[in-house]
Amino acid sequence: QVTLKESGPGILQPSQTLSLTCTFSGFSLSTYGMGVGWIRQPSGKGLEWLANIWWDDDKYYNPSLKNRLTISKDTSNNQAFLKITNVDTADTATYYCARISSSFAYWGQGTLVTVSS
Amino acid sequence: DVVLTQSPATLSVTPGERISLSCRASESVDTYLHWYQQKPNESPRLLIKYASQSISGIPSRFSGSGSGTDFTLSINGVELEDLSIYYCQQGNSLPYTFGAGTKLELK
Numbered sequence: 001q002v003t004l005k006e007s008g009p010g011i012l013q014p015s016q017t018l019s020l021t022c023t024f025s026g027f028s029l030s031t032y033g034m035g036v037g038w039i040r041q042p043s044g045k046g047l048e049w050l051a052n053i054w055w056d057d058d059k060y061y062n063p064s065l066k067n068r069l070t071i072s073k074d075t076s077n078n079q080a081f082l083k084i085t086n087v088d089t090a091d092t093a094t095y096y097c098a099r100i101s102s103s104f105a106y107w108g109q110g111t112l113v114t115v116s117s
Numbered sequence: 118d119v120v121l122t123q124s125p126a127t128l129s130v131t132p133g134e135r136i137s138l139s140c141r142a143s144e145s146v147d148t149y150l151h152w153y154q155q156k157p158n159e160s161p162r163l164l165i166k167y168a169s170q171s172i173s174g175i176p177s178r179f180s181g182s183g184s185g186t187d188f189t190l191s192i193n194g195v196e197l198e199d200l201s202i203y204y205c206q207q208g209n210s211l212p213y214t215f216g217a218g219t220k221l222e223l224k
Contacts, residue, residue, distance in 0.1 A: 049213040103206070105163050107160040
C-alpha cells in the first residue's frame with residue numbers, strides 16, 4: 001500500500017525559506033523508475049506542478065520558480081524534501097507530494113502553508 | 118509550456134446522464150494526458166492515465182479517449198458522488214501542466 005504524507009511549518013513570514021518534507025511508504029526512491037513530485041494549490045484555485053525527483057537523483061523544476069526551489073531525497077528514510085526560498089504571500093497554498101511516473105498516481109493529504117507577516 | 122484548456126468550466130448535470138469533458142492541449146502531448154478528480158477538501162485522485170488507461174479501483178463509468186491535442190473524459194451515468202472538479206494534466210514535456218478544471222454541479 002502506497003502512502004505519502006507531507007509536513008511543513010504551517011505558517012511563516014515573507015522572505016523566509018519554506019521547508020517541506022514528504023514521508024512515504026509502499027515504494028522506494030531507489031527503485032528504477034520511481035519518482036516523487038511536489039504540486040501546490042492555492043485555496044479555491046488550480047494545481048501547479050513545482051518539481052520532481054527521480055530514483056537516479058535526476059531533478060526537474062518548474063521554470064517559473066526554478067531559482068527558488070530545491071528538491072532532494074533521503075532514500076534510506078523514505079523521504080523527499082522541497083525548499084522554497086524567499087517566500088511571499090503568493091506562496092500561500094496547500095502543498096502536495098505525489099508518487100509520479102508521467103501521472104501522479106498517489107497523493108498525500110497535503111499540508112497548508114500560510115505566508116503572512 | 119503546454120497550455121491545457123478545459124471546457125466547459127462548469128457543467129450542470131442530472132444523475133444518470135452521460136457526459137463528456139474536454140481537454141485541449143496547445144501542442145501535441147501524444148497520449149501523455151491524465152485525468153484527476155478532486156472533491157472538496159480532498160487530494161486529487163487519478164482517474165485515467167495515458168489518455169485512456171483505466172485505474173484500479175476507479176468505477177468503470179469513467180473512461181478517457183483522445184491523442185495529440187484533443188482529449189475527452191466521459192462519465193457514463195453520472196452519480197451524485199461524481200460532483201467534483203476534474204483536472205487534466207500533461208506529462209509529455211516539462212514543465213508538467215494542469216488544466217484549470219471542470220466543475221460538475223447538480224442541475
